Amino acid sequence: MTGRIKRVAGRLAACGIVACGAAAALYLYGMLPFWAYAAVTVLGFPAAVVALFLWWMADEGKEDIPFIGY
Amino acid sequence: MIIRRISHYLCRYEHIVPLFAAACAVLFMASVLALPVTYHEDQLYPKAIDRQSPLDPYDRGGPPFTQVSIHAQYPENSPTAGLVTSYLTPFSLFLADTTLHLGTTIVAHPGGIIDEILYNTRGLDTVVETTILLVAFAIASFLYRKVR
Amino acid sequence: MGSLGGIPLYVLEFGxxxxxxxxxxxxxxxxxxxxxxxxxxxxxxxxxxxAFGGDAYTTKIISVDEMRFRRFMAIACGLASMGAMVTGDVFNFTLFTAMVGITNVGIVAAVKSPHVQDAAYQYGLVALSATVPLFGAAALYAAATGSLSMIELAKGTLPAVPLVAKALLVIGVVGEGMAPFYAAKAEMFRAPGAPYVIMCSLSSLLIFLRVAEVVMIG
Amino acid sequence: MIAELVLAMLFGLLLLGIHRKVIARIQRRPGPPVWQEILHAAKFSFKTTWVPATASGALFAGIVLVAVGIWTAAFFVMMTGGSLLIIFGIYMLHKIVEHAFGLSSGSPYGKFGGVRSVISAASEIPLFVSVAVIGLFTGSLELTEITAWEAVHGPLFFTAFPAVVAMYLVLLSKMPFGPFSIVESKELVSGYKTEHFGAWRAGLEVCNGLKTTVLLATFLLVFAGQLPVLWMVIGMILLTVSLSFACAVTPMLSPFDSVTIQSLVTALMLVYAGIVFTGVLP
Incomplete structure (x- = not known):
């Protein structure tokens, strides 16, 4: 179980970072209109950030119930 | 403190309806005071009422399924503008041809004209209105079944 | 004040x-x-x-039937708010807003808690009566300017919209969305079923955001 | 723009750290170091993460993405001088984010945080009235056109001072530990954040950093006009410090009182907008 989520998150983070980077580079060289660049970043940046965090340390605990008091 | 008293009043949901009613009442009074609002003569969808028609007051003129000239906002978008009476189903058409009073029953059966303002040009309105009805019926029927 | 929300990028024609x-x-x-x-x-x-006075806790489970109905209502609510967001017609906007009000009641109508249902009932009364100023405003828009299209209104060639019409439109939306009088809505949000309950608050915020644009044009 | 995005996020977190430090110093506590919030985000990102058993999974995770996404979009709009309406639309929709954060986990504390966040939606209405006032003065709501107007007519700070006050109150209601921050009140544990731990919380911190930068920068852009970057940074720090003073010396209001005060501010702003409407527009 651990491996799967970590792998998915890793791939997602890599995809997000590559997409953001590629969009920024293409926009810089004028090969991508601004709105497309903004759209890719708005979609890619959160995915990249959260997936990166998950990839660092995901799913090593067991599911638990919420905190219900001290 | 006055703020605390207001918030004590506001925090009960039973007070929402009187509050809203009061707000509406104030606004309606303000709108009465703001009268007269000037009526703009150059209207979209002008009306010509033919009192003799069996479709009165829904008759827009012209035979069913045939185009009449009406004033649309974007005539270029709606080449079939004015096909108003095409809302009549064959049954409604039959009623209109044989009786004089379809205009009074026209909203009451499927295929009748749903609303006066809803021309063919404003098709999306028709869709949304019937969807509102559908949603309301869905809620009512769900609640009915739940109670049973 | 022509293009408040920016220049229209794309216009879709529905007659x-x-x-x-x-x-x-x-x-x-x-x-x-x-x-x-x-x-x-x-x-x-x-x-x-x-559970009061102990370490025990209970979870509320939503039955499949209830979930299906509430999901349907949430989707209807989402569609209505999407429509209200992009429509360029004042009357159409009021229709979508009225639909948002009805679906909001529908989303919590299936909840078993009497507290939530009481709040939903009060909210339903407000939403029902709010349609009067709402459609009244649309009628005033049409009568005073002769047009209902926001794009035409934004051009500034038509006569100005009377302030009363704008005020009526706002109070209609306030009633449908319960924007500042949140007490009833907040009680409704105690209902379980987060993804659906959120559509209630989202839709009312969205129609409020849109009406801010609508009253600033024309 | 990616580099600016990351920098803006880090700077926002730094501002939140400064905020905490200043409050602590006013209250004669040593307080955490100013980079504490950045450390927080980093720390949470290395924590073990899962989804609570009772949570609504897709919403629980998806809302973090939405939170970061909307503020990324707001950052883009601000940087390109887009419409002020969009930025404040996103600002209002942050309510929904809080709401979804709170309700998606099933935790009672989160739920109360979420419900309070919905109650306090009234606090955002002064915002729209002040936006309308700005629109009346400058004749546009595009940030580029507003700054251009200010380059000619002088900053709006003096022209539309009541709008500044209303907007300042709105900023105050979004800062932690302020009189209006009822959603983060301590009797709710962590309010809507209670169940979002680990990577989810780190994502929320990223969102908070971006949000702080975007809001403060927009405030300066709108009311002071286009400044050089250094002055912008100094201005944002000064603004944060002034907000910290306001937060440090005021107690937290009870939820409905906070809503009432903000509604009264709205009413005052409506009166002001009426005066401007009749005065500015013949």
Whole structure:
């Protein structure tokens, strides 16, 4: 179980970072209109950030119930 | 403190309806005071009422399924503008041809004209209105079944 | 004050009703779409209640029937708010807003808690009566300017919209969305079933955001 | 723009750290170091993460993405001088984010945080009235056109001072530990954030950083006009410090009182907008 989520998150983070980077580079060289660049970043940046965090340390605990008091 | 008293009043949901009613009442009074609002003569969808028609007051003129000239906002978008009476189903058409009073029953059966303002040009309105009805019926029927 | 939400990027023609995507409306539209998709894919959470005086806790589980109905209502609500976001026609906007009000009641109508249902009932009364100023405003718009299209109104060639019409429109939306008088809505949000309940608050915020644009044009 | 995005996020977190430090110093506590919030985000990102058993999974995770996404979009709009309406639309939709954060987990604390966040939606209405006032003065709501107007007519700070006050109150209601921050009140544990731990919380911190930068920068852009970057940074720090003073010396209001005060501010702003409407527009 651990491996799967970590792998998915890793791939997602890599995809997000590559997409953001590629969009920024293409926009810089004028090969991508601004709105497309903004759209890719708005979609890619959160995915990249959260997936990166998950990839660092995901799913090593067991599911638990919420905190219900001290 | 006055703020605390207001918030004590506001925090009960039973007070929402009187509050809203009061707000509406104030606004309606303000709108009465703001009268007269000037009526703009150059209207979209002008009306010509033919009192003799069996479709009165829904008759827009012209035979069913045939185009009449009406004033649309974007005539270029709606080449079939004015096909108003095409809302009549064959049954409604039959009623209109044989009786004089379809205009009074026209909203009451499927295929009748749903609303006066809803021309063919404003098709999306028709869709949304019937969807509102559908949603309301869905809620009512769900609640009915739940109670049973 | 022509293009408040930015220049329309794309105009979709529905006969006399234009649907336009300006940067503002497209942002709101996409958010409504995102949350509708979330409401479709996520399962309702199980709300945890602590039993008083002990360590025990219970979870509320939503039955499949109830979940299906509420999901349907949430999707309808999402569609109505999407429509209200992009429509370029005042009357159409009021219709979508009225639909948002009805679906909001529908989302919590299936909840078993009497407290929530009481609040939903009060809210339903307000939403019902709010349609009067709402459609009255649309009628005033049509009578005073001769047009209902926001694009035409924004051009500034038509006569100005009377302030009363704008005020009526705002109070209608306030009644449908309960924007400042949140007491009843806040009680409704105690209902379990997060993805659906969120559509209530999202839709009312969205129609409020849109009406801010609508009253500033024309 | 990616580099600016990351920098803006880090700077926002730094501002939140400064905020905490200043409050602590006013209250004669040593307080955490100013980079504490950045450390927080980093720390949470290395924590073990899962989804609570009772949570609504897709919403629980998806809302973090939405939170970061909307503020990324707001950052883009601000940087390109887009419409002020979009930025404040996103700002209002942050309510929904809080709401979804709170309700998606099933935790009672989160739920109360979420419900309070919905109650306090009234606090955002002064915002729209002040936006309308700005629109009346400058004739546009595009940030580029507003700054251009200010380059000619002088900053709006003096022209539309009541709008500044209303907007300042709105900023105050979004800062932690302020009189209006009822959603983060301590009797709710962590309010809507209670169940979002680990990577989810780190994502929320990223969102908070971006949000702080975007809001403060927009405030400066709108009311002071286009400044050089250094002055912008100094201005944002000064603004944060002034907000910290306001937060440090005021107690937290009870939820409905906070809503009432903000509604009264709205009413005052409506009166002001009426005066401007009749005065500015013949």
């Amino acid at each position: 006399d009703e234009l649907v336009y995507f300006s940067p503002y409306t497209i942002t709101l539209f996409l958010l409504a779409l995102t949350f509708t998709l979330l409401a479709i894919v996520s399962r309702p959470e199980r709300q945890v209640d602590v």
